[in-house]
Amino acid sequence: MSSTRVVVTGLGATSPVGGDAPTTWSALLDGTSGARVLDDDWARDLPARIAAPVAVEPTEVLERVKARRLDRSGQFALVAALEAWADSGLADSGVDPERLGTAIASGIGGVTTLLSNYDKLRDKGPRLVSPLAIPMLMPNSPAANVGLALGAQAGIHTPVSACASGNEAIAQGIDMIRLGRADVVVVGGTEAAIHPLPMAAFANMQALSRRNDDPTKASRPWDVDRDGFLLGEGAAVLVIESAEHAKSRGARVYAEIAGAGITADSHDIAQPDPEGKGATRAMQMALAVSGLEPRDVVHINAHATSTPQGDVAECLAITHALRDEIDQVVTTSTKSMTGHLLGAAGALESMATVLALHHRVVPPTINVDNLDSAVKLDIATEQRSLPDGDIAALNNSFGFGGHNVAIAYRSA
Amino acid sequence: MASTEEIRSGLADIVNEVAGIPADDVQLDKSFTDDLDVDSLSMVEVVVAAEEQFGVKIPDDEVKNLKTVGDAVAYIENAQSA
Numbered sequence: 303m304s305s306t307r308v309v310v311t312g313l314g315a316t317s318p319v320g321g322d323a324p325t326t327w328s329a330l331l332d333g334t335s336g337a338r339v340l341d342d343d344w345a346r347d348l349p350a351r352i353a354a355p356v357a358v359e360p361t362e363v364l365e366r367v368k369a370r371r372l373d374r375s376g377q378f379a380l381v382a383a384l385e386a387w388a389d390s391g392l393a394d395s396g397v398d399p400e401r402l403g404t405a406i407a408s409g410i411g412g413v414t415t416l417l418s419n420y421d422k423l424r425d426k427g428p429r430l431v432s433p434l435a436i437p438m439l440m441p442n443s444p445a446a447n448v449g450l451a452l453g454a455q456a457g458i459h460t461p462v463s464a465c466a467s468g469n470e471a472i473a474q475g476i477d478m479i480r481l482g483r484a485d486v487v488v489v490g491g492t493e494a495a496i497h498p499l500p501m502a503a504f505a506n507m508q509a510l511s512r513r514n515d516d517p518t519k520a521s522r523p524w525d526v527d528r529d530g531f532l533l534g535e536g537a538a539v540l541v542i543e544s545a546e547h548a549k550s551r552g553a554r555v556y557a558e559i560a561g562a563g564i565t566a567d568s569h570d571i572a573q574p575d576p577e578g579k580g581a582t583r584a585m586q587m588a589l590a591v592s593g594l595e596p597r598d599v600v601h602i603n604a605h606a607t608s609t610p611q612g613d614v615a616e617c618l619a620i621t622h623a624l625r626d627e628i629d630q631v632v633t634t635s636t637k638s639m640t641g642h643l644l645g646a647a648g649a650l651e652s653m654a655t656v657l658a659l660h661h662r663v664v665p666p667t668i669n670v671d672n673l674d675s676a677v678k679l680d681i682a683t684e685q686r687s688l689p690d691g692d693i694a695a696l697n698n699s700f701g702f703g704g705h706n707v708a709i710a711y712r713s714a
Numbered sequence: 715m716a717s718t719e720e721i722r723s724g725l726a727d728i729v730n731e732v733a734g735i736p737a738d739d740v741q742l743d744k745s746f747t748d749d750l751d752v753d754s755l756s757m758v759e760v761v762v763a764a765e766e767q768f769g770v771k772i773p774d775d776e777v778k779n780l781k782t783v784g785d786a787v788a789y790i791e792n793a794q795s796a
Contacts, residue, residue, distance in 0.1 A: 367734030429765075433758040 305593075306480045308560075309714065310656050311553045312390025312541030314382040314490075317650055318534045318640050321358030322385050326650075327657050330665035331685055335518035335639050337532055344498045350510035352517040353496045354534035354641030371434055372447060373412035374494035378537035378646070379444035380451060383488055387452055390541040392486065395551040397543075401485040403456035404449045405474040406539065407467035409645030409701070410495045412439030417499055444492045445471075448539070456484040464701030465605075467491055468538070468648030469709050473562035475542050485547040490539035491649035501533060507572065511608065521642075522669035523606035523635035524613050524677045531607040534641030538649035540656070557656045560594060560694065560710040563587030567704030574612050574700060578619025581605075584706035585623035585696055592710040594694050596627040599710075601664055601688055601695035603655040606635035607642045614676045616698065621678060634682040638668045648699035652709055655697040659713045662688040715794050721768065721787045728763045729783075732756050742784035750783075770794055 313323040318336025320326035329336075336354040345351045360377035361369050369377055383406070387393060415438045422430040437443060442460040449458045457478065461470040468491025475489035495501075504510045511520035511530040521532040542559055565587065567580035574581070589596065602620060606613050621628055636654050643650055658664050664686040673681065694712045699705075716724070726740035733756045739749075746752040752760065757780075761772050764786070770793035772780075780786045 365734070367732075370732075429762060433755045437755075 307545035307558060308476050308479050308542055309545045309548050309558050310540050310542055310556045311548050312386040312392070313556065313653050313656065314385030314389060315536065315538040315650060315653055316356050316358060316360065316378050316381045317536040317538065318354035319357055321363070323389070323653060327654070330636050330639055330654060331663065333639065333666045333668045335668060336534065337517035337520055337641060339514065339517050340496070348498060348501050349505040350501060350512050351514050352511070352520055352532060353501070354532055355496055356536045371438065373415040373438040373443060375408050375412055375492045376438065376444045376447050378494060378535070379406050379448055379490070379492035379539065382490060382492070382537040382539040383448040384451065386488065386539040386541045391551070391553055392541065397486045399453045399455045401456055402452065402454040403458065403475070403478050403484040403487045404445045404454050405459040405461065405471040405478065405487055405489045406445035406448055407461050407471035407491045407645050408441050408444060409462070409464050409467050409493055410500060411441035412443060413495055413500060414497050415439040417497060448488060452488060454488065463705035463707070464703050465642065465644050465647055466699040466701035466705035466707040467645035468650070469562070469652065469697065469699035469707035470564065470705070472540065472559070472648065472652055472709055473564060473707060476559060476562055479542065479544050486541065486543040488539060488541055489649070490537060491646035492537035493644040493646040494535050495644060496533060496535050504533065509609065519669050521608045521638050523604070523608045523638055523667055524674050524681055525670050526672045526674050528608045528610060528613065530609055531637070532641035534643040536643055536650065537646050538653045540649065540653060555714040557659045557714050558712040560592030560712045561588055563591065563708045565706045567706065569704055571704070572702050574615040576611065576615055578615040578622070580704060580706045581616055581619035581698065581700060582622040584708040585619065585698065588696060588708040588710040592712070594710055594712070596624040598692070598694040599624060599627065599631055599696060600693045601655070601658055602631055602633045603651045603658070603695070603697045604633050604635050605698040605700045607637055612700070614674065616700070617677050617679055628679065631680060632664050632682050632686045632688070633679045634664050635667045636665055648697065648707065651699070652697045655695050655711055658688065659693065659695050659711055662690070664688060716768065718787055718791060721790050722783065724767055725764060725783060725786060728760050728767065732759045732763065740783055742782065742787060744783050745781055746783070764790060768794060
């Protein structure tokens with residue numbers, strides 16, 4: 303594969319802390335939590351009744367008829383993609399449609415469409431199942447609808463690897479450009495799973511925080527009192543393109559997307575490898591394919607979901623990957639504020655990593671009142687600045703199934 | 715039983731909800747596909763909503779014969795009086 307340089311030229315998001323990328327970034331820097339108690343009737347009997355819903359409903363932004371033909375996850379993706387596209391300037395400078403692709407992932411797909419149509423089937427019979435149900439609920443629907451909106455013809459992709467899906471989509475976008483299949487790829491992740499069935503299932507796995515009386519304190523990565531993750535929803539999208547293509551049109555470059563490392567634990571379907579060996583290899587691979595050394599890395603946006611086992615395993619993995627250079631690395635978990643967006647997590651956190659390099663400031667991890675003694679990293683419990691000069695950062699995402707995807711970014 | 719105008723008006727609201735076409739544009743002489751841009755999937759939604767609203771059955775085999783709004787209104791009127 304060629305070593306074509308790839309850069310990030312557009313960002314978009316709709317998240318629990320903001321309806322667009324600038325609002326989201328500003329809320330992250332301020333340490334704002336997007337968590338709240340779900341007061342809907344359907345949530346009353348759930349063991350975990352807290353979540354981080356999007357700050358702005360997509361139906362307030364999208365045309366009504368367009369919105370009703372999309373699953374909620376597709377609505378989020380389209381909102382984020384249209385923002386990223388406008389931000390990239392490509393609407394004006396243009397791109398050959400046959401050289402434009404999309405890779406937008408989801409961990410669970412159109413689960414709310416599937417289940418609401420099942421309710422209709424059970425209550426009113428097959429005639430009432432929507433003829434739009436399949437194109438709405440298929441996991442590739444967000445990527446395909448974004449592709450339709452932007453006229454992308456170089457290929458539409460939807461990698462599925464649970465909570466690593468967003469980063470895997472970004473990795474696939476890099477590959478498309480380096481394999482010469484596209485000049486521009488709209489990459490990201492989306493998730494809309496705040497529904498009683500996934501919430502009951504995650505709770506029954508003992509994966510969710512049950513801090514129902516104090517939702518903004520529920521997501522507390524690396525704190526001794528962490529008791530599981532907080533489910534978030536939303537989407538983030540990045541426009542990535544070959545450096546040559548970006549230069550030819552005079553595009554603003556946020557950061558260089560240097561490379562991806564992808565590995566599998568082969569340890570357990572849901573538990574992380576306790577030593578984080580697969581995660582270590584993913585970070586090492588991301589650095590190696592990017593031509594980076596551990597000493598270049600000054601920041602990590604960690605996967606750190608606020609689960610007892612996962613947070614510690616990742617710390618070990620980071621320590622093993624960066625070895626003697628670990629003291630200069632500022633690590634944060636923006637999930638402390640957004641909750642865990644599952645298949646959108648990697649995309650949202652990659653956006654935060656890119657903006658951290660661009661503005662040279664790291665958002666805080668909130669709620670670390672008592673740092674777990676097993677954590678030997680420099681955790682940003684408040685906003686931290688990053689050094690001048692050429693710097694690099696990593697974003698980690700791991701998923702049920704043993705997926706590990708680390709993406710390396712370099713300052714522009 | 716509803717009058718022709720009541721059926722047309724109810725159908726217009728359904729077409730507006732499903733396809734975003736202004737209700738005033740949904741007149742008897744308009745073709746669903748050529749004039750109102752209602753695609754085949756949206757047409758299924760319109761038919762199912764009309765069945766619920768007007769208490770009739772419109773078999774799938776009949777849907778292809780409902781080319782204009784007037785065709786659909788006439789079918790619903792007949793079905794209601796049957």
